[in-house]
Amino acid sequence: MKALESVLVEKGLVDSAALDAIVDYYENRVGPRNGARVVARAWTDPDYRARLMNDATAAIAELDFNGRQGEHMVAVENGPRVHNLVVCTLCSCYPWPVLGLPPVWYKSAPYRSRAVIDPRGVLAEFGTVLPDDTEIRVWDSTAEVRYLVIPERPAGTGNLTEDELAALVSRDSMIGTTLI
Ligand code: FE
Secondary structure, eight states, rough: HHHHHHHHHTTSSSSSHHHHHHHIHHHHHHHHHHHHHHHHHHHHHHHHHHHHEEEEHHHHHHHTOTTOOOSEEEEEBBBBTTTEEEEEESSSSOOOOHHOSSOHHHHHHHHHHHHOHHHHHHHHHHHHHOTOOOOOEEEEEEEEEEEEEEOOOOOOOOOOOHHHHHHHHHHHHHSSSSSO
């Protein structure tokens, strides 16, 4: 993306600020909202949750989210004793249809190596400090399989609608670097 950006800017085809705004739009706003809808549905509909855990690609497609880099999805669920964290150690594989464009840190060499070697330390840097007895499972995305973390539904949200629940779910929680 950056290489493409510098070529386009150099040639005067785009201005850098406009491009940054577009990237921000897909990285932070539009993209991850799809994943948040999947999470909110899983929290509110036990049958949907079961289908999602069984075949995430099909369950995500039920909500009309499909396309490139989302063909083979696996949902992994956080629980009281289990926390899931997604990385792509090789490059930057990421589930585009549900999360949009990957953030810069996801593609960085330090995240890619340290998420595997020291997941607890990486999580702490995101402000996510887990109890010592929480098992951390690290999932390495590939061209074949992309992961979506289903965070735990926060306590005290029993009265919220599906839309309100979706609004609580951050992009980072679906990568697993934060709890919600
Ligand atoms: Fe990759």
